[in-house]
Amino acid sequence: MSAVAAAPFAVERGRAGRLRVAVAPIAGLRSVVVLLALEAGQWSEPAGRAGVARLVAQSLVRGTTSRSAERWASALDDLGAVARVDVGAHIAVVSGQALAGDLSAYLRLVADAVLRPAFDPAQIEMVRAEALAALDEESRNTRGVADRVWRELAYPPLHPFRSRPLGDVDVVRSTSGEEIAAFHRREILGRGGVLVLAGGLEARSMVAAAEAAFADWPSVAEPEPCVVPEAALSATRRRAEIVPDKTQSDVILGWLGLPRTDPRFVAARVTNMVFAADTFASRAGKVVRDELGLAYYLFSALGATKGQAPWTVRMGVNPRNVERAIETTLAELRVVLAGSFPDADLELAQDKLVGELQVALESPAGIAQMILEAELFGLGPDHFTRYPAQLRAITKEQVIETARTFLPADRYALAIAGPPL
Amino acid sequence: MTAEIAPPRLSDAPVTRTLGNGLVLHAVEARHAPVVSVWVWYQVGGRNEVPGTTGMSHFLEHMLFKGTPAHPKGDLDRLLARYGAVWNAFTSEDVTCYFETVPRERYPTALELEADRMHHALISPEETEAERTVIVSEREGYENDPSFLLGEELQAVAFSRHPYGQGVIGSKEEILLMPRDALYEHYRRFYAPSNAYVVLVGDDDARSMLDHAEAAFARLEAGAPASPLRAPEPAQHGERRVVVRRAGGAVPLVQVAFKSVSASDPLTPALQGVAVALGGSSGGSREAASGRSSRLYRALVGAGLATEVEASAGLNKDPYLFQVEATLRPGGDHRAVEARILEELDRLAGEEMSEEEFARVRKQLLAANAFPSDTVTGRAFRLGQLLSTGAAPSIGDWYARLSDVTSAEVRRAAAATFEELSRTVGWFVPVPSEPAA
The missing domain is CATH 3.30.830.10 (Metalloenzyme, LuxS/M16 peptidase-like)
Incomplete structure (x- = not known):
């Protein structure tokens, strides 16, 4: 176990089975936040099998070889703890919170689920039925439809990000118990992941609890890294889908992002903030919402993943204002591309991103998220001391260059879902 | 075997001070992070509205971000963004609340901003019109959600007299008709020290937090106490x-x-x-x-x-x-x-x-x-x-x-x-x- 004191909080590291463990003790708290990131997200799905990762992840918490689904659920609730499982672009995350005194018991339950899931056929059918119901629900939900359409426009067939984590109906229907078990063995047991703990326990106790819980990680060969060919948007693609009996249109305007490990990623984060990340502090939101009153919300997001995750602007707009809101957003993008924004916009974006780092310290979840990003992408033990300076060092020229490289105003994917326009 | 939950510490009990103008301040130390969270709670929400002006408290909440003479529109957003603040506002059936969590050294500024808009919000006719469409857009977003559509109907049926039956955001028709002058009157009636209180939690001595809050708010006039609610819900006699x-x-x-x-x-x-x-x-x-x-x-x-x-x-x-x-x-x-x-x-x-x-x-x-x-x-x-x-x-x-x-x-x-x-x-x-x- 090596200790690295890095401002603004101390992180200690260790290993537990196939997990890299990073813990941050926070004096005075009663609970511990847990983030277990498994290298088993969409990135790991076999080509054409969108939805398998989520079926596997959800099936983990449906009983183990030693506890039925009911017993496992009761044991978790006995602790008063919370847990959820989310599948993202390249990881599946088991996240939750437990009282500090219960951390060992909590991690034992999580480890039981991750290492020894029962994959009981009846429980798999329940997971499948819920996934199909969710897909059905999302097919009438403007945000869900816009997300589906946008991905279909932006990514080529068989790309892992072409579908949402919920997956495709046919895959969800056809995935067998054997396929689920094989994915679990290969991608979860074989690849492992990162466990982050932040909260009111000493570092040594947290690392020891993790080691004890995951010590008997089975010996499984690590599979070859997944290789995903680079994708590109060669032209603007646009599609509107009508969702019946809705009042508002959801709009997604977006591009393909860049890996978190790309040296240009920090510049991309600053560019995102200058352009549209915040409804009030960024250029697009200020004009679309504050000056023109066209939308209640408008924000952009750039995912930190291994690959080209979506870099999208999302807004909720009355159908009659859709075209104007899109045009206004693109006009603000052109301002960024031309470099004709004031220096104050860049300073504001940098101040906000640096300030958020300090404010995030108020929450164990905020600290855990920062550590998770650093650990997943190997940003280095001194990342937290270097990162604010990295944000501050981004120049206006880098913002312009990043926007020109990744956010061309004449090549984007545009999805609109809602009432007829 | 599960551990018993540690009860809250003594420091969880607020230190309280009432100012001469009636504003009540509560402060609690939380020393685990270098931030302070500032919350101003007004005793006004959906329950203080009458048919014809439903959604007025929520509309007014939006207008409190549209500037004062000292801090024109955009100032507050920019300042809070510059601090990396977690900030927002919300309106419920009972209250309207504004908050910002900021780096410790910035919280006196947050208090000044809140004191300023407690008494000096402009609520100009032009900004009222610009914000009206934003609020309609907010409502239209909710209308896309079946749970909201059913919940709004159920709430209206469950309460026959009490204004809880009107919900919070108001009907689209009433949002569209909401007169600017009525909003301003609502502001004058309910936004006053005697109808509000302040909660501060964070990385400073509780008395120091109270002193800063007192410095920001003590100069404001008390205002008239808001009249009590007069529409109790009668008993229900059947499903x-x-x-x-x-x-x-x-x-x-x-x-x-x-x-x-x-x-x-x-x-x-x-x-x-x-x-x-x-x-x-x-x-x-x-x-x-x-x-x-x-x-x-x-x-x-x-x-x-x-x-x-x-x-x-x-x-x-x-x-x-x-x-x-x-x-x-x-x-x-x-x-x-x-x-x-x-x-x-x-x-x-x-x-x-x-x-x-x-x-x-x-x-x-x-x-x-x-x-x-x-x-x-x-x-x-x-x-x-x-x-x-x-x-x-x-x-x-x-x-x-x-x-x-x-x-x-x-x-x-x-x-x-x-x-x-x-x-x-x-x-x-x-x-x-x-x-x-």
Whole structure:
């Protein structure tokens, strides 16, 4: 176990089975936040099998070889703890919170689920039925439809990000118990992941609890890294889908992002903030919402993943204002591309991103998220001391260059879902 | 073997000071992060509105971001963004609240901004018109959600006289007609030190936080006390039902609500236990893995009748609702789900829980109250919420009340609440879509 004191909080590291463990003790708290990131997200799905990762992840918490689904659920609730499982672009995350005194018991339950899931056929059918119901629900939900359409426009067939984590109906229907078990063995047991703990326990106790819980990680060969060919948007693609009996249109305007490990990623984060990340502090939101009153919300997001995750602007707009809101957003993008924004916009974006780092310290979840990003992408033990300076060092020229490289105003994917326009 | 939850520390009790103008200040130290969370709570919300101007408090909340003479529109947004603040505002049935969590060294500025807009908001006719469409857009976003559509109808049916029946955001028609001068009058009437209080939680000495707040707010005039509410809800004498048929939503919903008690009622802590026993403390569906031992999860989701179920006992100033909502599987049977919900409610009202089940419920109840308090923002919100509704004078006091709840009290609270005479049932029934033109 090596200790690295890095401002603004101390992180200690260790290993537990196939997990890299990073813990941050926070004096005075009663609970511990847990983030277990498994290298088993969409990135790991076999080509054409969108939805398998989520079926596997959800099936983990449906009983183990030693506890039925009911017993496992009761044991978790006995602790008063919370847990959820989310599948993202390249990881599946088991996240939750437990009282500090219960951390060992909590991690034992999580480890039981991750290492020894029962994959009981009846429980798999329940997971499948819920996934199909969710897909059905999302097919009438403007945000869900816009997300589906946008991905279909932006990514080529068989790309892992072409579908949402919920997956495709046919895959969800056809995935067998054997396929689920094989994915679990290969991608979860074989690849492992990162466990982050932040909260009111000493570092040594947290690392020891993790080691004890995951010590008997089975010996499984690590599979070859997944290789995903680079994708590109060669032209603007646009599609509107009508969702019946809705009042508002959801709009997604977006591009393909860049890996978190790309040296240009920090510049991309600053560019995102200058352009549209915040409804009030960024250029697009200020004009679309504050000056023109066209939308209640408008924000952009750039995912930190291994690959080209979506870099999208999302807004909720009355159908009659859709075209104007899109045009206004693109006009603000052109301002960024031309470099004709004031220096104050860049300073504001940098101040906000640096300030958020300090404010995030108020929450164990905020600290855990920062550590998770650093650990997943190997940003280095001194990342937290270097990162604010990295944000501050981004120049206006880098913002312009990043926007020109990744956010061309004449090549984007545009999805609109809602009432007829 | 589970650990007992450590009770809140002494520092969870607020240090309180009342200014000459009537403004009450509460401060709690939280030293684990270099931030301070500033919250200003106004005793005005949906319950202070009358038909014709529903949504006025919420509309006004938006206008408080549109500038003062000292801080023109955009100033506040830019300043808070520059600090990396977590900030927002919300309006509920009972209160309107503004908050910002900022780096420790910035909180005096946050207090100055709040004191400034307590008395000097411009609410100009031009900005009122510009914001009107934003608020309509907010409402239209909600209208895309079947749960909102049904919930709004159910609330209107459940309350015959009390303004809780009007909800918070207001009807689209009334938002469109809302006169600027009426908004300004609402502001003058309710935004005053004598109708507000301030909560500060963070990394400074409690008395220092109070001193900073006093320096910011003491110069403001008290204002006239807001008149008390005059529309109590009469007793309900039979079940009420509402059905919403829309194409906008693939999933059927069932909502069941019962007239309940105010947050300050002695029954309230036990009703929190009832909600946890029925629905868990964190939900038990979709991506959530906790809460699946709850009675309604097992009866509905576990049995394949629904995909999600929630139970909640809201904390409100006046008697409000105990609510259950189930999201059915596509094509699900409303009648069967409603019957199953009522069966479980009757069972909880009729038989005391086993020791094992009650221990689980109690642990969830207490832990769910401990987790949010481990963030500075969450602790400030929780304290303000308890104070605003009269539920408790401190987080520690609220914890003690929850901790004292017994299994027998949970049963009695369920029996006292789940009466057919005070029940309102809502169904959201998806209908086939019109073919697209």
